[in-house]
Amino acid sequence: MPSPENDRFADAPISRLVGFQVAPPDSEGVEAGSTPLGHAIVSLQCSHHHHNPMGRVHGGLIAALADAAMGIAFGRTLLEGEDFSTIDMQINFIRPVKTGIVRAEAEVIERGLRIGFVRCDIYGPRGKRVATANCTCSLIGRG
Numbered sequence: 001m002p003s004p005e006n007d008r009f010a011d012a013p014i015s016r017l018v019g020f021q022v023a024p025p026d027s028e029g030v031e032a033g034s035t036p037l038g039h040a041i042v043s044l045q046c047s048h049h050h051h052n053p054m055g056r057v058h059g060g061l062i063a064a065l066a067d068a069a070m071g072i073a074f075g076r077t078l079l080e081g082e083d084f085s086t087i088d089m090q091i092n093f094i095r096p097v098k099t100g101i102v103r104a105e106a107e108v109i110e111r112g113l114r115i116g117f118v119r120c121d122i123y124g125p126r127g128k129r130v131a132t133a134n135c136t137c138s139l140i141g142r143g
Contacts, residue, residue, distance in 0.1 A: 009075030010040075012068070018061070020044055020068050025076070038108030038118075040072035043101050056096040062122055063091045066133035069104035070118040074137045077111050084116070084137045091133040100125025104133075114139050 010022040023041035044050075044065055052058040067089060074084060106120040115138060122131040 009072045012071075014064075015042075015068055018044065018064065018068075020065065022068075022072060038073050038077050038111065040069045040076065040106045041103060042069040042072065042106075043103040045100070046097060046102050047099050051098075054096075056098055057102065059091075059093055062093070062097070062102065062131050063089075063133070065102060065104045066091055066106070066120045066122055066131065067135070069106035070120050070133065070135045070137075073106035073108050073120075074111070074116050074118050074135075077108055077116070078139075081142055083140050083142050085140060086135050087138045088136040089133065090135070091131055093131045095124070095128065095130050097124045097130050102130065109134075 015022060021043045023043075025039075042065060044061070046057045046061075048055075050057045050061050067086065070089075071086065078084065102122060102124055104120050104122045106118055109117040109119055115136060118135050118137065120133040121129055122133065124130040
């Protein structure tokens with residue numbers, strides 16, 4: 001059974017620095033009081049401060065948003081004494097974003113004893129998919 005401390009991933013220092021907003025587990029379409037293992041929704045209010053030289057949200061920021069959502073989703077599956085590291089990540093950009101709320105929805109696809117696979121869809125302010133991402137995570141013991 002996953003440890004309650006697993007939502008420590010939802011309050012990571014990088015999330016506070018960048019301004020990511022992490023949805024609490026019970027707001028993700030599951031019954032209140034239950035733990036949605038392997039799911040996470042993370043959003044960011046984007047403005048001109050997040051733009052690249054072409055006047056659009058920087059792709060690295062969208063990748064960081066996806067990485068945060070996938071890390072939180074996978075982190076919510078950890079058992080006591082487990083940690084993990086992302087060993088591979090891929091992102092495909094579909095359309096640009098200028099301003100508004102960008103939302104990443106991540107889901108653990110498979111979690112084995114040593115490796116886990118996570119996918120993520122990233123949506124722009126109009127609800128259209130702007131990117132997709134996936135990652136591979138390696139489970140490690142705390143040491």
